[in-house]
Amino acid sequence: MFEFTVHKQDSNSRARTGEIKTAHGSFATPVFMPVGTQATVKALDPSDLEEMHAGIILANTYHLYLRPGEDIVRKAGGLHRFMNWKGSILTDSGGFQVFSLSALRKIDEDGVWFSSHIDGSRHYLTPEKATAIQEALGADIIMCFDECAPYPCSYEEACKAVERTSRWAERCRAAQQRTDQALFGIIQGGTFEDLRRQSAAQICSIDLPGYAIGGLSVGEGKNEMHAMLDTVVPLMPETKPRYLMGVGEPEDLIEGVKRGIDMFDCVLPTRMARHGTAITSSGRLVVRNALYKEDFLPLDLECRCYVCQNYSRAYLRHLVKAGEILAHHLITYHNVYFLVNMMAEIREAIQKEELDIYRSSFYSRYRRNGMGGP
RNA sequence: GGAGGGAUACCCAAGCGGCCAAAGGGGGCAGACUGUAAAUCUGUUGGCGAUGCCUUCGAAGGUUCGAAUCCUUCUCCCUCCA
DSSP, X not given: XXXXXXXXXXXXXSOEXXXXXXXXXXXXXXXXXXXXXXXXXXXXXXXXXXXXXXXXXXEEHHHHHHTTXXXXXXXXXSHHHHHTOOSEEEEEOSHXXXXXXXXXXXXXXXXXXXXXXXXXXXXXXXXXXXXXXXXXXXXXXXXXXXXXXXXXXXXXXXXXXXXHHHHHHHHHHXXXXXXXXXXXXXXXXXXXXXXXXXXXXXXXXXXXXEEEEXXXXXXXXXXXXXXXXXXXXXXXXXXXOEEETTOOOHHHHHHHHHTTOOXXXXXXXXXXXXXXXXXXXXXXEXXXXXXXXXXXXXXXXXXXXXXXXXXXXXHHHHHHHTTOHHHHHHHHHHHHHHHHHHHHHHHHHHHTTOHHHHHHHHHHHOBXXXXXXX
């Protein structure tokens, strides 16, 4: 089952609140989805995610196909049971790996050859195969297998990716056997407005329960990303969720919501945490910096998460410097909480018609490379 | 007491006459990270008034145009034999 309902449309922007219902519960939108590529949000237990009210997480087709193999997940009773996550799950199709594993891959019309990053073995992924794997994994939302073009990229290259992505989207839909999974289409087009329009028209002409915007935040600037959203979102149906893939930073979430995005996912909070950086209301706080050696304040003075209630910057810095695994857990917990909570605040602001106020208040405190100080 | 081996930058450790302010690790400091080949990657790590100068390779002397590298003495450490 899959249902999307819009609750409140902001009168000053394209922002809206809503709700998505899947067989694994419902969650409010706009939503931030933590990424758990290999059926685990790195360094967190599903109970942590529940505790911070994350309603949906991501996993990846390509990675789970290579290891442990989708059959094992299917035999385990599906991804939810396999990883003990009761909320909703979205699986990415492997389309992003077409981009990120470019050195190990070869694209043709039928599909993509990959050399496994694990053992070098050769694998062929097609729209049909990506769909079948996602059916075996059993997520609530599955994604069309797309071609995510790099940035920068020539017009011709971007155009080819758009057209191939459209043909592949049709094939994914045709390949669908299960009726209980929501298949989302993906709009491509690089940073070319006309290609974005073309892609939006083509993808949205396929009747699917949701649509995503892919191929952004791959190196283009914020302005270009915003311009693409302004181009594409108006061409997407209002009654379907709009998902901006792979984004983002706190400011990107606000800017995306304002431009009509309902769903986001990003590895940034989990990856940065493992690399020793916290996301706070005043900006990034590089926990390992010497500045925090004797700083006994919490990561974020305004944060109500478990970590900020119980641990100091000095202690977390110590854990990071000492290479202790708890550092990964605690900072990841905070970072994911921060974004999940931020989305809750944004929803509340939209509900109260105060998104602009929330936005300016956010920017008044947040500096991208802020020190996170009091 | 005798015979060897060793002392190099914050630590470990290469270097054994000029291309050495000195390899490589570690540690320190800093930067990056946006549908995860990422507990990763990159830069930096003697001092300056800085396309050059000054001080450094246990200490002090010496040889040499030139020494971390060769010689002498000393100090300390290690191994083996008494």
